[in-house]
Amino acid sequence: MRTLQGRVGVVTGGAGGLGRAIGERFAAAGMRVVLADVQAEPLERTVAECRDAGMEVIGVQTDVTNFASVEALRDATLSAFGSVHVVCNNAGIGAGAEGRMWEHELNDWKWAIGVNMMGVVHGINAFVPVMLEQNDEGHIVNTSSGNGGVSPLPSTPQYAATKAAVVTITECLYGQLQEIDAKVSASVLFPGPHILRTGLFESWRSRTEEFAKERPRKTPYTTVEALEAQMKAAGVTIAYTPVEEVAERVVVGLLANDFWIHPGSERGDNQLRARTESMLHRTNPTYLRAVPG
Ligand SMILES: NC(=O)c1ccc[n+]([C@@H]2O[C@H](COP(=O)([O-])OP(=O)(O)OC[C@H]3O[C@@H](n4cnc5c(N)ncnc54)[C@H](O)[C@@H]3O)[C@@H](O)[C@H]2O)c1
Known part of the structure; x- marks a missing residue:
């Protein structure tokens, strides 16, 4: 994008x-x-606060797992x-499944796929055709991790798995837009380099009935505070x-037309190198981390 001034930006999970x-x-x-x-109420509150601060903003309650809802957006x-x-x-969302992978409920998968992956697909299918028709500059930014x-x-x-899919989907979108020489482009966003202290650790708040837990939970839902206490007890400082800082990087990346909106860090780069080398040299993974960060 050459400029953002006067443009219209849509942000899901806003x-x-x-x-x-x-x-x-923006x-x-x-x-x-x-x-x-x-989430209707937090959205309403946020929009009211943003308007009070002078932003030109509307809020639209949207469920990104549902294509008709994204079309309505x-x-x-x-x-x-x-x-x-x-x-x-x-x-x-973080699916927050309990236990080992083979014990996870299928709805944990369906929910994560619905929001993190199909939410991106729905955004592309609903918006890219009108953005191409406008014959003006446009940009899709998909949030991975x-x-x-x-x-x-x-x-x-x-x-x-769903955040890996977001990278692949965005690479394919970018490639196809390049093929048709479109004025619309795409980027993939990696928030970080550290974790963000957001509602992600309490994603259960946005879990809809359609993807409800199939069995009662054995452990209480986590909160950011509980997670911090757990990590502290394990000797890990978050x-x-x-x-x-991430929002600033999005704006800079949009103006520079960067595909990878990625903070870059020694730790992250080492991780990427170790995984790539494991594939290149056909050695078994040694890079799998136990804790976020
Ligand atoms: N928090 C981190 O450390 C971190 C790190 C890497 C990537 N991310 C990614 O950043 C993005 C933003 O997350 P965040 O950290 O601000 O968490 P957040 O929980 O504060 O924000 C996510 C928002 O998405 C909304 N949402 C959930 N399901 C939805 C649905 N079906 N339809 C529409 N909206 C829905 C939630 O209500 C919430 O407001 C996510 O894609 C997340 O995976 C976060």
């Missing part, structure tokens, strides 16, 4: 966390913003602002990256 920060940064760049989220965007230039497929996008944390198979 009620809080990283999505809200991206929306606020507004600071002179964009009109659509925040979409499945596109239609609401067009009827409010007349066009759309940047779509951040950012809504995501170092967990899966670079290499998986074995304790989170649903999350890692380092956080502020969401504003």
Whole structure:
């Protein structure tokens, strides 16, 4: 994108966390913003606060697992602002499954695939055709994660698998847009280099009835505070990256037309190198980490 001034940006998962920060940064760049989220009340609150702060913003309750809902988001965007230039497929959940992978419920998989993977596919299918028709600059930003996008944390198979899929989907989208010499392009976003202190660790709050747990939980739902206490007890200090820093990187990446919107860190780069070398040399994985960070 040559400029963001006067453009229209849609951000899914926009009620809080990283999505809200991206929306606020877009507004600071002179964009009109659509925040979409499945959680109605937090979305309403966020939109009201953003308006009070002077942002030109609307909120659209959207379930990204449902294509009709994402089509309705596109239609609401067009009827409010007349066009759309940047779509951040950012809504995501940590499935929070209990026990080992072979004990996980199929609904843990269906939920993660529905939000983290199909949410991105729905965003592409609903928005790219109108963005191409506009014959103007446009950009899709899909949120992946170092967990899966670079290499998986074995304790989170649903999350890692779906975030790996986001990278592949975005590479294919980029390749196809290049083939037709489109004015629309695509990027994949890796938030970080550290974890973000957001609602992701309490994703159960956004779990819809359609993907409800099949069995009662054996352990209580986690909270950020509980996770921090657990990690502290294990002698691990959690380092956080502020969401504003990631939002800034999105804007810089959009203006530079970077495909990889990735902070780069020694640890992350080593991880990537170790995985690539394991594949290249056909050696068994030694890079699988036990803890996030
Ligand atoms: N938190 C981290 O450390 C981290 C690291 C790497 C990647 N990410 C990714 O960043 C993105 C933003 O996450 P976050 O950290 O801000 O967490 P968050 O939980 O604060 O935000 C995610 C938002 O997505 C919304 N959402 C969930 N299901 C939805 C659905 N079906 N339809 C529409 N919205 C839905 C939630 O209500 C929530 O507001 C996610 O894709 C996440 O996987 C986060």
